[in-house]
Amino acid sequence: MVIEKSNFSANPLEQFILLGKSAKGAACLELINQVLETPGIYVFGELLDMPSIKEVENTPNKKYWNTLNLFAYGTYSDYIQNKNNYLQLTPNQTKKLQHLTIVTLATKSKCIPYTNLLKELDIKNVRDLEDLIIEAIYADIIHGKLDQKNSQLEVDSAIGRDIRTEDIDVIVTCLEDWCSACEGVLSCVETQIHRANSEKNKNVQRKTDIEQEINNIKKTLKTQLQERAEGTEEAMVTDSREASSSGEKGKKPSKVKGGLKLLR
Numbered sequence: 001m002v003i004e005k006s007n008f009s010a011n012p013l014e015q016f017i018l019l020g021k022s023a024k025g026a027a028c029l030e031l032i033n034q035v036l037e038t039p040g041i042y043v044f045g046e047l048l049d050m051p052s053i054k055e056v057e058n059t060p061n062k063k064y065w066n067t068l069n070l071f072a073y074g075t076y077s078d079y080i081q082n083k084n085n086y087l088q089l090t091p092n093q094t095k096k097l098q099h100l101t102i103v104t105l106a107t108k109s110k111c112i113p114y115t116n117l118l119k120e121l122d123i124k125n126v127r128d129l130e131d132l133i134i135e136a137i138y139a140d141i142i143h144g145k146l147d148q149k150n151s152q153l154e155v156d157s158a159i160g161r162d163i164r165t166e167d168i169d170v171i172v173t174c175l176e177d178w179c180s181a182c183e184g185v186l187s188c189v190e191t192q193i194h195r196a197n198s199e200k201n202k203n204v205q206r207k208t209d210i211e212q213e214i215n216n217i218k219k220t221l222k223t224q225l226q227e228r229a230e231g232t233e234e235a236m237v238t239d240s241r242e243a244s245s246s247g248e249k250g251k252k253p254s255k256v257k258g259g260l261k262l263l264r
Contacts (some may be wrong), residue, residue, distance in 0.1 A: 012040045013047075020050045028052050032064045036071055036093045042100060042141065044072040045162035063087050072162040075101040077120050098123075099136045106142060106155040114151040126151070 016035050023031045032053070035041055047053050048068060057065040067087045070079060076097050079086055089097065098121045105112050105120060114126055123129045133153055136142050144155040163171065 012038055013043065016041070017046060017050075020047055020052055023052055028056060029061055029064050032056070032068050033087075036067065036096070037090060039092070039096075039139070042096070042103075042159055043162050044068055048072055048162075071097060071100065073164055075104050075120065076122060077101070080122055095132065095135070098132060099139065099141045100161065102133065102136055102142060102153075103158045103161055106144075106158040107161075110155050111147075112153045112155065114153070117153065 013035070016031060016038075019031055020028070032047075035044065035047060048065075053065065053068070056062065063086055066085050067089075070086055074097075076094075079089070079097060101120055102112075102117070105116065114129060117123070117129055117133075118126070121129065121132065123132065130146055130148075133142075133146060137144065140159070142155055142158040144153060144157075147154050
């Protein structure tokens with residue numbers, strides 16, 4: 001089953017970034033709660049870096065910071081395993097964290113079995129799972145299709161999540177490996193192009209040689225035909241002369257009557 005949607009909305013995070021610059025105390029906590037609740041916000045690293053938000057980590061309200069950090073980098077299974085460290089999630093927040101968990105799973109595999117999804121998302125039946133996936137697709141969180149025959153989600157693309165500082169080196173290494181692979185492919189392509197051009201030049205030269213040979217054969221045949229025609233014509237003239245000469249010799253002189261010589 002293919003589900004597509006491609007209309008992207010403006011980034012709703014901007015207003016919270018502006019509010020976060022001056023928010024303190026209870027206002028800061030409410031800001032965090034609203035960010036987690038608001039649809040369309042799936043990155044939180046910029047908020048986590050704000051001084052007013054960082055201060056929350058070292059207060060009795062640390063659960064707010066922990067929960068924001070969970071939405072930035074964690075998964076729903078992290079929440080299930082350590083509920084005491086986080087805020088009690090609302091239905092909308094739960095669904096958002098589940099969507100983000102699908103994104104994380106999509107970075108590891110483009111074909112995610114339903115069994116893995118059911119476990120990671122703590123969902124009891126396939127119908128609810130497919131409804132959640134469809135909502136994620138319509139929210140432009142992922143793009144893909146449900147392979148109901150093979151009970152798996154096939155992901156074409158997904159949004160990016162926040163990146164921890166310690167993960168940057170891994171990303172750089174992956175990009176370097178990718179660049180090296182691209183250079184290897186490029187080298188192979190250039191080699192194939194060189195071979196193809198070389199073969200093309202050989203074929204062109206071969207064609208030119210054949211055409212030249214054909215022209216030479218044509219000229220030779222033409223010359224031979226002309227010589228043969230001239231030889232035939234000369235032979236015909238010679239035969240004609242010989243025939244005339246033989247005729248002259250074969251005639252006998254007749255008697256002369258009245259001064260005329262008659263031929264018999």
